[in-house]
Amino acid sequence: MSNNKLTLLGKDIPEGKKTILDLEIAKLHTRTTVKVPVIVERSKNPGPVVLLMAGIHGDEVNGVGIIREIINQKINKPKNGTIICLPVFNIFGYLIHTREFPDGRDLNRVFPGNANGSLASQFAYQFTKEIAPHVDYVLDFHTGGGERDNVAQIRCHSEEENTLKLAEVFNPPFIISSNYIAKSVRYTLNKMKKTVLLFEGGKTNELNPEIIAHGVRGTKNVLTHLDVIDGDINLTQKPIYINSAKWLRASHSGMFQATVKNGTFVEKKQVLGHIQDPFGEFKKKIFAQNEGYIFCINRTPIVNKGDALFHLGIKE
Template structure:
């Protein structure tokens, strides 16, 4: 809950005003300073502080598109409390469309960071020290890595009651039980007592209108529920709960032809895809080993033996 005065990055954030601050990361070898903009909208009324962030992996553009559209629709202007938008967290990776930081590290595996560690670790430390303590709720937007295309989903720990409640309010197509990963942002914020929703939707290096729409509508639901903005919560569908799941891997190398729609329910022995060689000499079918929902598909056209192809829920 915001306090008076509300101080972020050494600046007093005035009530009823839009403020843009820069989180300074480092300088390029050209001595150009790299800055990460934070867009803060603080109302005149007390309320929770919500952080909407994307781009912790620089090539995950759908999340950036979601935060951009939230700003475009002025959903980040609260009647109560404060909304902070951080559209591009890993600005280095975003500039060159890569997942990692320039030091080769995954920013989402170095939290809470260190003031004397690697560049990624120092940036994580700065964020945890200067921004994270001021927020109450965080929605962190991601996509599937590489060509792995995720059905829009919220991931949260099965023991996180507050997170699960907000996940239901978000109302995504899929709610997936997912343990916190060691040294991830989600784990670190959870230890700090913050309520975190991790959104996954689509794949890297794309702007998918369906995914963006799901992210915007879900976030709007959460902001209404928390009392930051006015409106009615929209329930579009009953989410599929994925409590257990399994990746189906390629038993052969070849060209992958996907035969199933992402998000659909399949039954045991249904054909999910066909792996073929480029010479037309063999076809190997990929069968569903059990009943379940397909909620992530590897859209790469050429696969190697052992590659993850379909992420399928295990129905009890």
């Protein structure tokens, strides 16, 4: 995209300067204005517009930590093009450490939004109307929901060669084939012909240094590849590709303990953990039903029968 003129949220963004905008949709019931900071760094040279966004779920703070580190290390200062940082999209959920908006809706299921809809829908609409049309590439940072702990991974559609190439440049431990979910921000951006990488790592309400390091390094790789910043592309591993996966679920209710490390390869019938009742009457082993890679583990200490425990990438 050319750097001739860039207007975001009704404001012209000057070349060669940092601009901080505020996305304002609503006030708290105390009449306190809630502002969502949008940090724009624009170079004097033409180039792509890259959006780094996190916190679409208010309790997924690892993504917020990744963008914070990118800003701290000044990685978001481009030599070409523009880098937009949206560190905390769902500021309402972030304030009270919850996934949803105050109206109970999942922000990532209401896109493209509606100007007269729910509070979450109005947020989605403002983003889709005022920011999304101006960007070329998007890195969207997430974590596992609830107590689900994800290995650092990029999720993308396996049939999109350009997206897959960018995922390889990001160089995560895992690349997961993932279809689009209707009404998600990724789905909407794809419909707008934007290139989107979705990063998953860690779990909610934690700041995991290893996950944050993966996110920062991968983002730097992508920005370097796009010639937005100077530097070297740092490839530290060969990503493991997962095209199909299944959840291993609890056969009993009880106290759950995983005994395998996240991200490891397991053999069929290998013991992955145990479920015990609190009274010492039984201890049930959890076996791998197939060989493959564990890329997500439920860290909750107490489970009910049928709860998802391990996400297993099937070896094909």
